[in-house]
Each structure stands twice: as structure tokens, then as C-alpha cells.
Amino acid sequence: MDWFETPESGSILRFRYETETLTLEIEFRNGNVYQYFDVPEPVYQAFCQAGSKGQFFSQSIRGAFRYARC
Amino acid sequence: MPSDPTYLGTVEDVRGATLSVVLSEETVSGLTFIDGSGYRIGQVGSFVRIPLGLVDLFGVVSQVGAGAVPERLAETEPFGRRWMTVQLVGEGRRFGKFQRGLSQYPTVSDPVHLVTEQDLEKIYGRPDEPQAIAIGQVASSESIPALVDLDKLITRHSAVVGTTGAGKSTTVAGLLSTLTDPQRFPSARVIILDMHGEYASALRDRATVFRVNPDPTRGEQQLNVPYWAMTSDELMPITFGALGDTERGAVLEEITKRKREALAYLDNPPITVDQVNADSPVPFSIHKLWFELHCLVNATHTAQQAAQRLETMAFEESPPSTPIQPGDAMTVVPPRFRSIQQGQVWLSQYPLRISRPLEGLASRLRDTRLDFLFRPGPWLPAVSGETSQDLDTLLAGWLGGAMPVTILDLSGVPSSIVNPLVGTVLRIIYEAMFWARYLSEGGRERPLLIVLEEAHAYLGQEAQGPAGAAVRRIAKEGRKYGIGAMLVSQRPSEIDTTILSQCGTMIAMRLANSSDRLHVAGAVSEHLQGLLDMLPILRTGEAIIVGEAVHLPVRALINPPASNRRPDSADPVVFQTVGPGGWNRSQEAQNYEDVVTVWRRQNPRSPRQAKMQDE
Numbered sequence: 001m002d003w004f005e006t007p008e009s010g011s012i013l014r015f016r017y018e019t020e021t022l023t024l025e026i027e028f029r030n031g032n033v034y035q036y037f038d039v040p041e042p043v044y045q046a047f048c049q050a051g052s053k054g055q056f057f058s059q060s061i062r063g064a065f066r067y068a069r070c
Numbered sequence: 071m072p073s074d075p076t077y078l079g080t081v082e083d084v085r086g087a088t089l090s091v092v093l094s095e096e097t098v099s100g101l102t103f104i105d106g107s108g109y110r111i112g113q114v115g116s117f118v119r120i121p122l123g124l125v126d127l128f129g130v131v132s133q134v135g136a137g138a139v140p141e142r143l144a145e146t147e148p149f150g151r152r153w154m155t156v157q158l159v160g161e162g163r164r165f166g167k168f169q170r171g172l173s174q175y176p177t178v179s180d181p182v183h184l185v186t187e188q189d190l191e192k193i194y195g196r197p198d199e200p201q202a203i204a205i206g207q208v209a210s211s212e213s214i215p216a217l218v219d220l221d222k223l224i225t226r227h228s229a230v231v232g233t234t235g236a237g238k239s240t241t242v243a244g245l246l247s248t249l250t251d252p253q254r255f256p257s258a259r260v261i262i263l264d265m266h267g268e269y270a271s272a273l274r275d276r277a278t279v280f281r282v283n284p285d286p287t288r289g290e291q292q293l294n295v296p297y298w299a300m301t302s303d304e305l306m307p308i309t310f311g312a313l314g315d316t317e318r319g320a321v322l323e324e325i326t327k328r329k330r331e332a333l334a335y336l337d338n339p340p341i342t343v344d345q346v347n348a349d350s351p352v353p354f355s356i357h358k359l360w361f362e363l364h365c366l367v368n369a370t371h372t373a374q375q376a377a378q379r380l381e382t383m384a385f386e387e388s389p390p391s392t393p394i395q396p397g398d399a400m401t402v403v404p405p406r407f408r409s410i411q412q413g414q415v416w417l418s419q420y421p422l423r424i425s426r427p428l429e430g431l432a433s434r435l436r437d438t439r440l441d442f443l444f445r446p447g448p449w450l451p452a453v454s455g456e457t458s459q460d461l462d463t464l465l466a467g468w469l470g471g472a473m474p475v476t477i478l479d480l481s482g483v484p485s486s487i488v489n490p491l492v493g494t495v496l497r498i499i500y501e502a503m504f505w506a507r508y509l510s511e512g513g514r515e516r517p518l519l520i521v522l523e524e525a526h527a528y529l530g531q532e533a534q535g536p537a538g539a540a541v542r543r544i545a546k547e548g549r550k551y552g553i554g555a556m557l558v559s560q561r562p563s564e565i566d567t568t569i570l571s572q573c574g575t576m577i578a579m580r581l582a583n584s585s586d587r588l589h590v591a592g593a594v595s596e597h598l599q600g601l602l603d604m605l606p607i608l609r610t611g612e613a614i615i616v617g618e619a620v621h622l623p624v625r626a627l628i629n630p631p632a633s634n635r636r637p638d639s640a641d642p643v644v645f646q647t648v649g650p651g652g653w654n655r656s657q658e659a660q661n662y663e664d665v666v667t668v669w670r671r672q673n674p675r676s677p678r679q680a681k682m683q684d685e
Contacts (some may be wrong), residue, residue: 003114003398007194011648011649021676025651026647028648029648030648030649031477031633031635031636032648032649033630034649034650035678037678060250062655063650063655063656063657063658063659066658066659066661066664067650068675068676068678068679070213070679
């Protein structure tokens with residue numbers, strides 16, 4: 001699973017996604033890594049497309065899916 | 071002279087290594103510029119230089135202002151002139167290197183100069199000492215690296231102290247990542263006794279982690295500490311508990327006998343059987359010992375006292391001559407004996423009164439939390455005393471792994487046995503290093519650094535118990551066999567003073583508690599106490615390093631590890647700006663089922679999380 005760097009985002013450093021388990025892993029700029037579980041592929045696709053990753057994250061991912069810190 | 075921008079004032083009073091300096095009228099601004107950089111005059115803790123011919127004397131400013139006015143003058147000129155108290159610390163030949171100690175004293179009206187960055191480099195730099203490693207920057211001048219002597223830091227022991235939140239574990243992680251730099255130190259060898267499981271994430275690419283409840287998906291390995299490698303002093307408190315002298319002697323006798331019998335299975339036995347005693351690291355089956363002692367104490371017999379043998383034990387039978395429960399040693403199931411009420415049987419005449427301790431032992435043997443001790447995987451002896459693995463594989467895992475750092479994560483260990491466990495682990499390591507002192511695996515050829523995290527937890531004042539004994543031994547004699555200890559604690563005043571005083575280097579971070587500060591100050595020579603007055607106001611991540619590994623006490627900013635290599639102890643953020651969580655965010659859906667899951671599994675990692683780690 002490859003990481004996608006997001007140099008344009010102020011809060012998110014990079015992210016990656018695993019299709020089999022629907023797990024989205026996000027590393028923030030403060031060094032914390034979180035895994036979001038059961039993120040459907042369309043949501044992930046939209047996340048990839050989103051212009052502002054941080055905004056999409058706080059609107060459509062944060063609070064919508066369960067997560068755990070790595 | 072006043073045209074020299076570094077000029078501060080003149081020496082007015084010399085008392086041993088303490089000088090009173092009066093600042094010149096020209097240095098009124100409090101700020102001066104030398105080679106384009108600004109320097110503040112009269113900063114407590116900053117250095118001054120006093121040129122005496124070809125030699126420069128160096129001192130540390132310990133006091134500035136009205137309080138530094140000599141007593142006689144205090145009344146006549148309370149604010150008239152500006153005074154400064156300076157502690158002399160060493161000297162340097164001009165264009166030569168700095169050394170501690172003084173060959174001569176300054177005298178009245180010698181000029182005192184500010185120390186510039188170039189001078190500081192002379193003080194802190196060690197160009198001709200390859201064993202000096204940079205662990206951070208000098209706090210007052212960040213372009214100058216803070217160097218410590220690697221040899222002395224490791225072999226003369228060290229202590230990292232500081233209040234919670236002062237950056238202790240981050241500092242230790244930063245230090246360790248410098249010390250285990252694969253390019254510079256490919257053979258570094260560090261063991262961390264990690265009480266809270268903090269370091270695994272910080273050193274994940276350099277460390278092998280051993281845990282009581284390992285998570286194999288994260289590459290963790292099972293921590294096993296075979297009970298038979300313990301000495302009798304370590305083993306007895308966690309097995310039989312306190313016993314009378316007679317009982318204890320008899321039990322040790324039994325253990326010795328069993329260890330001698332099991333010698334046959336060892337590939338590398340001692341030369342003679344007589345060398346084996348109850349303390350020898352030779353396997354024996356404690357399950358079998360329990361079973362046999364249990365039978366001796368509790369059995370009923372079909373014969374009277376003198377004729378009682380193992381064969382005469384009277385099991386409860388149904389149908390006849392088939393015992394209902396013959397018992398089993400390895401699963402710790404006691405056999406059922408015929409009751410004397412049924413007649414025809416007699417109580418066992420075993421003289422020792424150990425039935426209570428035996429019950430305690432049985433319950434400990436059944437306690438799955440202690441499996442790492444009593445069922446240590448491949449090191450579990452069968453009833454015969456034979457094990458599938460010997461201590462060499464255990465030591466190879468701890469001391470000779472592919473990674474430079476070994477983390478023994480003790481976070482899942484019941485607190486009542488932490489002390490004997492730490493003692494045992496340290497003693498096993500010490501013995502291995504001690505006896506291997508002429509071998510390439512030994513500590514003299516490949517020194518070992520043992521990091522004792524949260525040391526106050528098991529090294530209290532007059533540290534009792536095996537942990538205290540083991541650490542005291544390492545502190546006193548470890549140097550000869552290449553074992554260095556690094557104590558990490560937030561309560562230095564709670565650590566046994568004999569252990570703390572053996573720490574040659576003290577890395578003191580912010581410390582607010584005055585009794586803790588006194589403890590640290592006691593380890594520093596009298597005239598540099600002024601520096602330690604700064605302890606309560608150090609910044610996070612800033613430390614005063616004193617002792618053998620540095621020429622001079624240095625206030626340094628320790629290089630922190632990369633932000634994604636911080637220990638897990640980083641403060642929770644109540645006000646979160648990045649990422650989820652925090653009080654300022656709308657509440658997440660809560661599911662306490664998951665909480666119970668991780669609690670019951672005794673593993674803080676969510677089971678769902680493990681999935682992605684598989685890839």
C-alpha cells in the first residue's frame with residue numbers, strides 16, 4: 001500500500017488506503033497516525049479528488065467513521 | 071580597553087574560585103554587538119573570560135546586581151555600581167584547548183570579557199576527541215553542538231531526571247536514536263526496561279520489542295523470563311512466599327536435587343554436579359516440585375507412618391482401582407485422596423508445614439498472567455526438567471538481536487512482581503556480561519547500555535528486593551564488565567541514594583520539586599550550584615548536563631527525534647487543531663464495546679487495526 005503525500009495540505013501529511021479492509025490511514029503533520037475503518041471506496045475516491053484534503057476530512061470523514069490511533 | 075566590545079568590567083574581589091566583578095561604566099546598555107551578533111551582558115549562566123597573559127580563565131556568571139555587591143559596600147553604594155558574581159571553572163591556553171581546573175588566579179583589576187561564540191566553541195568543542203558525540207545544541211548559542219563523551223556516558227552510568235512533561239522520554243528517545251545511529255554505531259547495544267510501553271513507537275525501526283502480550287502483527291515477540299533462571303532469593307517470594315528457615319532449607323534442597331538431575335539434558339553442563347545449587351541457571355520443573363510436595367503433605371496412605379511410600383498413596387477410586395482424579399503436575403491439578411473418615415488410611419507424616427505456601431504456589435502456577443514466568447514457551451521444562459531451548463537462545467534474543475535496541479515492555483506485568491522480575495532480568499543480563507567478559511559477546515568488547523525507565527518504581531529509598539540489588543550491582547561494578555545504566559526518573563529523591571550517586575553523568579531537565587532539586591544538586595560540585603538554580607525554569611526539551619561525560623556543565627537543547635518518532639507519552643491535546651479528537655470537536659460516536667475488547671485482550675491496539683498492518 002503506497003502512501004500519497006499531500007504537500008498542499010496544512011494538516012495532513014500523507015494518507016493511504018486498503019481496498020480489502022476499507023481502511024484509510026492518515027498521517028497528520030503533528031506526527032499522529034490514525035486509521036479510519038470501513039471507509040467506502042467512493043468516499044476515499046472523493047477524498048483523493050478533494051481540493052482541500054483537510055476540509056474534506058473534517059466534513060466527511062471526521063465523526064463519520066470509527067478510528068483508532070496507531 | 072573600553073573600546074573592545076567584549077570588555078565587561080574588572081575583577082574586584084577574589085575568594086577561592088568565586089570572583090566579584092564590577093561592570094564598567096561603558097557597558098550600560100546591557101547589549102553589545104560583536105562581529106554582527108548581539109550578546110546580552112550579565113546573563114546568569116553565561117560564561118566570561120579573563121585573559122591572563124597566554125592563558126584565558128573562564129568562569130560562569132552566578133549572580134548579577136545588588137545582591138552581588140560585596141557586603142562591606144552594600145551600605146555605601148546600594149545601587150551605585152553594578153556587580154556580578156562569577157564562579158571560575160577552568161582555563162584555556164590561547165588558541166589551545168579548554169580544560170577544567172585552574173593553574174593561577176586572577177587578581178584585582180584584571181579585565182573581564184564577554185565570551186563570544188568563538189570562545190564558546192573552544193570551551194565546548196572537542197575536535198581531537200572522536201568519542202565525543204553531539205546530542206543537541208548549547209542552549210545559549212544554538213550554532214554550537216553540545217558534545218558528550220560517549221565512553222563516559224555509557225560506562226560511568228547516567229541519570230535523566232525531570233518532572234512529568236519536561237520532555238524526559240522524548241529526550242531519551244532522541245539520545246538513543248543518536249547513540250544507535252546505524253551509520254556511526256552499527257554495533258550499538260541498548261536494552262530498555264520500558265514500564266509503560268512508550269518507546270516501541272519511537273524506536274520502531276531500530277528496536278525488537280518483547281511484551282507479555284505480544285502483538286505479532288507489529289513484529290512483537292513474547293517476553294519470557296524462565297523461573298528456573300532465577301536465584302532462590304528471586305524465586306521464593308513469588309512462588310512459596312515467606313517460609314520458615316527449616317521449610318525454606320528443605321525446599322531449596324529439593325530444587326537443588328532436581329536441578330542436578332536435569333543436568334543430563336543440558337548441552338553445556340557445568341564441570342561437576344557439585345557446582346549446581348539452588349541458584350544455578352539450570353532447568354527444573356516447578357510443576358513437578360509442586361505436585362510431589364503436594365502429595366507428600368496432603369496424601370493419605372494405605373500404610374502407617376514408617377511404611378509410607380509413594381506407592382501407598384490412597385487415591386479416591388471409583389470404580390475400584392481407578393483413581394477419580396490422579397492429578398497432573400503440568401496443568402496444576404491436585405490429585406484426590408481418600409479421606410480418613412472412610413477408614414483404612416492414614417495421614418501423611420511429612421514433617422514440613424508448607425501446605426499454605428503450596429496452595430499459594432499452585433494458584434500462582436495457574437495464574438495465566440504469570441505464564442511468561444512459569445510457562446515460558448520453549449524454555450518450559452517438562453516434568454523431567456528437559457527444555458526444548460536453553461538460555462543461549464533467550465540471551466541471543468535480548469542481547470544479540472539484529473536490531474541495536476531491545477525493548478522489554480513490562481507494561482502488562484502485574485505490579486506485585488515487577489520488582490523481582492526486573493531484578494531477574496537485570497541479573498541474567500549481568501551474569502551473561504560478567505562471565506562473557508573475555509568473549510566477543512561480552513560487555514567489554516561490545517558494551518551494553520541498560521535504560522531503566524521510571525526507575526523510582528522499583529528503586530525506592532534503601533531499595534529492597536531483587537531489583538534494587540541488581541541495579542546496585544550494575545551501578546557499582548557494571549563499568550568493569552561493560553554494562554552502563556541510564557536511570558530515567560521524575561522523582562530523583564525517591565531513588566536510592568547509593569544508586570543515584572553512582573551515576574557519573576546527570577541530565578537534569580526541568581525540576582520543580584525542591585527535594586528533587588536538592589538531590590540533583592548534591593551530585594554537582596559546590597561552586598556550580600548556581601547553574602542548577604535554573605532547573606525549575608528550563609524549557610521543555612532543555613537539560614543541564616553535568617558530570618563526567620562533559621568538561622563543563624552545559625545547558626543544552628537535546629535533539630528531539632523526528633516528529634513521527636516520538637514516544638507514546640506525548641501529552642494528550644485537549645484543544646486539538648490537527649486530526650480528530652480534542653474537546654473542541656464535535657463528539658465522535660462512542661462504542662465502549664471496543665474499550666472492553668482491548669481491555670480484556672490486554673492490548674491497547676484495536677483488533678481491527680491489526681488488519682492493515684498485515685500488508
